[in-house]
Amino acid sequence: MTLEDSFEKLEGSDTNNWNYIQTKRDYRDLECFNTLYKKNYKHQFNSNPGFKIPKIIHLIWIGPKPFPSGSVENIRTWMAHHPDWTFNFWTDRKRLPPCNGMQVKQLKDFHFE
Incomplete structure (x- = not known):
């Protein structure tokens, strides 16, 4: 199955999951989702750069506590599956990123509008 399937x-x-579709509302919701899918289908495979989502993951960690070690493995997995993506680690103080290859960004350097 691919995104090009119906x-x-x-x-x-x-x-068997179809057994969970039981009420009129379920069917009405599916019809709504189907309409949205058909309306936006052409954007899935559009090579126009205006429709591309930037390949950037932003992680934000603020405060004095260290980044949770239990989350590091998740980030490593994301980085392994997306080697051509940029991973930004935003923080409010000087600290190392949780994983090698991440770019450290300081919140103070971001100009909120």
Whole structure:
């Protein structure tokens, strides 16, 4: 199954999960999602740069406590699966990023508007 499959196939109409679709509202919601899917389908495979999401992950960690060690493995996994993405680590104080290869950004350097 790929994103190029029909909405009906992607929504699981041919699976056991379809048993959870029971009420009129369920079907009405699916019809609404189907309409949105069809309206936006062309943008999924559009090579126009105006439709691309930047390949940047922003992580923000503020305060005196260290970044949670339990979250580091998640970030390593994201970085391994997306080696061509940029990973920014925003912080309010001088500290090392949780993973090598991340760019450290200081909150004070960001100009809020």
